[in-house]
Amino acid sequence: MINPARVRQFSYTAGKLTKADPIDAVVLTAFDRVFVPAPRDSAPPGRASRLAGAVARTLAVAERLQADTCGESALAKLSTD
Numbered sequence: 353m354i355n356p357a358r359v360r361q362f363s364y365t366a367g368k369l370t371k372a373d374p375i376d377a378v379v380l381t382a383f384d385r386v387f388v389p390a391p392r393d394s395a396p397p398g399r400a401s402r403l404a405g406a407v408a409r410t411l412a413v414a415e416r417l418q419a420d421t422c423g424e425s426a427l428a429k430l431s432t433d
Contacts, residue, residue, distance in 0.1 A: 359383050 363369065363379045 354380075354383070358387075362386070 359380065362383050366379065366382070368375055368379050
């Protein structure tokens with residue numbers, strides 16, 4: 353992640369103060385070339401499995417909500433026919 357204040361300061365020192373998407377893209381690209389982030393250490397043990405479990409539970413809830421929503425709308429259509 354990039355700190356916006358740091359990029360603004362970089363842009364200011366480079367003399368690029370205009371707010372325009374093409375200029376922002378050039379400044380962000382230049383910033384990335386100058387300030388290469390240091391590689392991060394791997395996640396602590398167990399964190400990936402906890403995250404995978406949370407994702408699986410979220411997907412299960414989303415599927416259940418979708419099934420409930422689809423089922424209710426189908427029942428509503430049947431009851432009005």
